[in-house]
Amino acid sequence: MASSKTLQNLTVALAGNPNSGKTTVFNALVGTRHRVANYPGVTVEKKEGRCHHSGHELNFVDLPGTYSLTAYSTEELVARHFILDGQADVVVDILDASNIERHLYLATQLMEMQVPLVLAFNMSDVARAKGLEFDLKKLEILLGVRIVPMVASKREGVNELLDAIIETIESPQLTPTSLQYGDEVEEELSLIGRAIAEHPEVVGAQYPPRWIALKLLEGDKEALGWIQDAAIQEVINKSREHLKEIFGDNADIIIADRRYGFISGACQETVKDTVQARHDISDMIDRFLTNRYVGLPIFGGLMFLVFYLTFTIGAYPMGWLESLFGWLGAGIYNAWPQDFLLWMRSLIVDGIIGGVGGVVIFLPNILMLFLGIAILEDTGYMARAAFVMDRIMHKIGLHGKSFIPMLIGFGCSVPAIMATRILENRRNRLATMLVIPLISCGARIPIYTLFVAAFFPEHMQGPMMWLIYVIGILLAIACIQLLRKTLLKGETVPFVMELPPYRMPTWRGLLIHMWGRGWMYLKKAGTVILLISIILWVAMSYPKPAESRLAGLDELQQQNVTLQHSVAGHIGRTIEPALEPLGFDWKIGTALIGASAAKEVFVSQLSIIYSLGDSEESVDALRRHLREDYSPLQGFCVMLFCLITAPCVATVAITRKESGSWKWAAFQYFGLTVLAYVVTLVVYQSGRLILG
Amino acid sequence: MEKSNVQPLDKIPAGTAAQIVSIEAGTGLKNRLASMGLLVDVGVRVIRNDGAGQIIIHVKNSKVILGRGMSHKIFVIRV
Numbered sequence: 001m002a003s004s005k006t007l008q009n010l011t012v013a014l015a016g017n018p019n020s021g022k023t024t025v026f027n028a029l030v031g032t033r034h035r036v037a038n039y040p041g042v043t044v045e046k047k048e049g050r051c052h053h054s055g056h057e058l059n060f061v062d063l064p065g066t067y068s069l070t071a072y073s074t075e076e077l078v079a080r081h082f083i084l085d086g087q088a089d090v091v092v093d094i095l096d097a098s099n100i101e102r103h104l105y106l107a108t109q110l111m112e113m114q115v116p117l118v119l120a121f122n123m124s125d126v127a128r129a130k131g132l133e134f135d136l137k138k139l140e141i142l143l144g145v146r147i148v149p150m151v152a153s154k155r156e157g158v159n160e161l162l163d164a165i166i167e168t169i170e171s172p173q174l175t176p177t178s179l180q181y182g183d184e185v186e187e188e189l190s191l192i193g194r195a196i197a198e199h200p201e202v203v204g205a206q207y208p209p210r211w212i213a214l215k216l217l218e219g220d221k222e223a224l225g226w227i228q229d230a231a232i233q234e235v236i237n238k239s240r241e242h243l244k245e246i247f248g249d250n251a252d253i254i255i256a257d258r259r260y261g262f263i264s265g266a267c268q269e270t271v272k273d274t275v276q277a278r279h280d281i282s283d284m285i286d287r288f289l290t291n292r293y294v295g296l297p298i299f300g301g302l303m304f305l306v307f308y309l310t311f312t313i314g315a316y317p318m319g320w321l322e323s324l325f326g327w328l329g330a331g332i333y334n335a336w337p338q339d340f341l342l343w344m345r346s347l348i349v350d351g352i353i354g355g356v357g358g359v360v361i362f363l364p365n366i367l368m369l370f371l372g373i374a375i376l377e378d379t380g381y382m383a384r385a386a387f388v389m390d391r392i393m394h395k396i397g398l399h400g401k402s403f404i405p406m407l408i409g410f411g412c413s414v415p416a417i418m419a420t421r422i423l424e425n426r427r428n429r430l431a432t433m434l435v436i437p438l439i440s441c442g443a444r445i446p447i448y449t450l451f452v453a454a455f456f457p458e459h460m461q462g463p464m465m466w467l468i469y470v471i472g473i474l475l476a477i478a479c480i481q482l483l484r485k486t487l488l489k490g491e492t493v494p495f496v497m498e499l500p501p502y503r504m505p506t507w508r509g510l511l512i513h514m515w516g517r518g519w520m521y522l523k524k525a526g527t528v529i530l531l532i533s534i535i536l537w538v539a540m541s542y543p544k545p546a547e548s549r550l551a552g553l554d555e556l557q558q559q560n561v562t563l564q565h566s567v568a569g570h571i572g573r574t575i576e577p578a579l580e581p582l583g584f585d586w587k588i589g590t591a592l593i594g595a596s597a598a599k600e601v602f603v604s605q606l607s608i609i610y611s612l613g614d615s616e617e618s619v620d621a622l623r624r625h626l627r628e629d630y631s632p633l634q635g636f637c638v639m640l641f642c643l644i645t646a647p648c649v650a651t652v653a654i655t656r657k658e659s660g661s662w663k664w665a666a667f668q669y670f671g672l673t674v675l676a677y678v679v680t681l682v683v684y685q686s687g688r689l690i691l692g
Numbered sequence: 693m694e695k696s697n698v699q700p701l702d703k704i705p706a707g708t709a710a711q712i713v714s715i716e717a718g719t720g721l722k723n724r725l726a727s728m729g730l731l732v733d734v735g736v737r738v739i740r741n742d743g744a745g746q747i748i749i750h751v752k753n754s755k756v757i758l759g760r761g762m763s764h765k766i767f768v769i770r771v
């Protein structure tokens with residue numbers, strides 16, 4: 001009977017260096033159906049997915065990609081705890097077989113932890129092309145670990161890996177070799193080992209004793225924290241000092257050196273380089289792409305291309321979606337039974353479809369932009385661009401990589417803030433995150449086009465648009481510099497980053513990257529937007545004016561009276577005195593309240609206030625009304641205010657999630673609102689003085 | 693090897709191979725560098741060095757970008 005074997009539920013942790021193809025392996029194992037959460041208490045992403053193999057249910061957990069397992073970074077601590085706390089039945093380390101010596105470094109640290117381990121030699125196709133030949137049987141014996149060659153991008157070796165995982169759990173043939181670090185280090189290790197053996201109450205006691213001794217000797221911050229006993233601390237300090245005297249370096253560096261020694265010994269016997277080392281073409285491409293003179297123009301050209309394609313190609317599906325939502329709204333409106341729960345019709349059509357639709361129509365643009373960025377990332381170009389941009393970014397106290405989220409910000413702030421994850425340094429990341437709303441996103445374009453065309457002659461419209469964008473960028477730079485000198489002070493951390501090799505991206509990989517981000521935008525922003533749309537709809541529809549006041553008015557006029565009478569209308573009037581110094585009246589104020597959910601709502605709010613529909617002719621009528629009511633200076637100030645002020649709810653929500661606290665989201669929200677007020681005030685008042 | 697041959701890595705022009713003789717950094721940073729293969733006695737090759745800004749080096753079969761400040765703390769001899 002096939003089902004006589006019980007379905008065992010096994011947990012498999014995937015470890016590996018960044019760029020080892022870990023994500024590709026994970027996807028090859030579990031498909032795209034996976035859950036994303038955070039590890040408890042930290043903002044490190046945790047991906048989990050399941051698969052069945054020969055009667056077992058395997059639960060895969062993707063650990064953060066790390067180069068080692070020290071206590072210096074959150075990612076490394078997260079990975080190491082997951083492994084040490086016995087949450088994984090087996091650990092699979094994904095390695096880039098074409099760069100084996102470097103990637104085995106992490107493997108040696110996993111071996112030190114004495115956990116059931118399998119090594120996946122991914123990228124074997126690249127290794128073969130480079131002329132590397134492995135004696136895997138021999139290497140398995142030297143390391144004491146099962147090795148499975150793979151080409152994850154072609155799904156080769158997936159079944160073999162699954163077999164090896166189950167074999168390692170059920171009938172392990174090998175045990176990880178215990179690394180030897182040389183007589184002097186071994187001596188100190190046994191001294192420390194003996195000292196902690198006398199005190200089994202030490203916190204880390206459930207961990208392998210040799211591993212604890214090793215970490216203590218290395219001076220690992222977390223491990224040292226476990227030791228309260230002064231006598232043991234004394235032993236550790238003595239050992240560390242003794243080694244320093246002999247070798248002139250800290251114990252952890254000596255141990256790192258020994259690990260590489262072990263690796264290079266093992267590789268010498270088992271890896272043959274059949275092709276003489278050559279300076280490959282990748283160096284030539286690098287010299288060209290990062291060249292001091294042409295590097296920046298190439299980068300600019302590629303960016304232009306990405307944006308151009310995003311907005312030209314993206315415009316078609318955006319139009320379709322717009323029509324779809326319009327058709328849906330009109331359909332429901334017309335099919336609604338007469339005099340039946342009319343408020344509900346309005347909630348569904350104006351509130352939900354209008355509000356959510358307004359966000360969803362940006363999805364094609366966002367997916368296009370993400371596709372472009374995924375291509376640049378998966379080919380390896382993005383890391384080169386970070387190098388090129390570093391000169392400029394360095395001047396404002398950020399690393400080159402910060403440009404990537406800012407670039408995405410021109411499309412939409414939400415994915416841009418998500419993209420700040422690539423910045424390891426927290427201060428750097430927060431500073432970038434906080435100013436991203438100053439980069440004019442796609443949702444602000446309708447506001448700018450309305451006002452620019454209303455107040456400025458044809459020849460000034462282009463420069464005016466440009467001016468608004470540039471003001472945003474300059475303010476972002478100024479804010480970053482201010483933040484880096486005050487709240488987020490701290491020297492720029494020394495920078496080390498791996499430059500991944502150039503690779504041909506796969507369609508599957510690109511689509512997964514694009515959709516992964518796009519889905520987060522839809523899900524997170526969509527749910528929040530839905531809620532806020534309903535709240536705003538209520539605020540703009542209630543309380544209702546008396547029936548008698550609506551009698552004899554056409555529908556547009558009724559909408560106007562309702563809005564004026566509603567909570568939003570009242571708030572608009574209440575804040576009018578505060579907005580007056582900026583040149584705004586209650587109409588602008590009311591529209592701004594609507595715009596706090598999503599900026600493009602501002603335009604539709606104004607149309608309601610002026611009792612206009614949203615057809616082509618009425619946009620012209622709206623512009624005429626605006627010209628009658630306001631001066632060009634006031635018009636400009638409205639744009640300025642919309643540029644800077646409070647980010648939309650989706651942005652607030654994502655800032656809270658990515659920064660890990662409401663505090664930063666609130667700071668961003670109120671900080672930008674105050675900034676908008678101050679800047680607009682100064683511009684309006686000085687403008688009035690100058691223009692008389 | 694004469695002591696005077698020792699130079700910080702940021703003074704090594706592009707295209708030159710060198711060997712690391714010492715790294716003058718704090719423990720955390722040294723560890724990070726070690727995990728990327730940058731240790732004493734390891735051979736590196738400078739791929740890009742414009743005299744300012746970050747540099748790119750080749751180490752153990754892969755490429756690494758180093759900040760200028762960082763590369764100033766790595767001492768090497770040309771080989």
Ligand SMILES: Nc1nc2c(ncn2[C@@H]2O[C@H](COP(=O)(O)OP(=O)(O)O)[C@@H](O)[C@H]2O)c(=O)[nH]1
Pocket residue numbers: 017018019020021022023024025065122123124125126150151152153154378379503504505506509
């Ligand atoms: N040639 C080749 N490319 C691969 C292989 N596995 C992954 N890749 C590619 O390597 C790149 C980086 O992979 P990814 O999984 O994102 O790496 P991660 O940073 O380790 O998660 C992607 O473009 C993959 O398509 C492989 O076995 N062979």
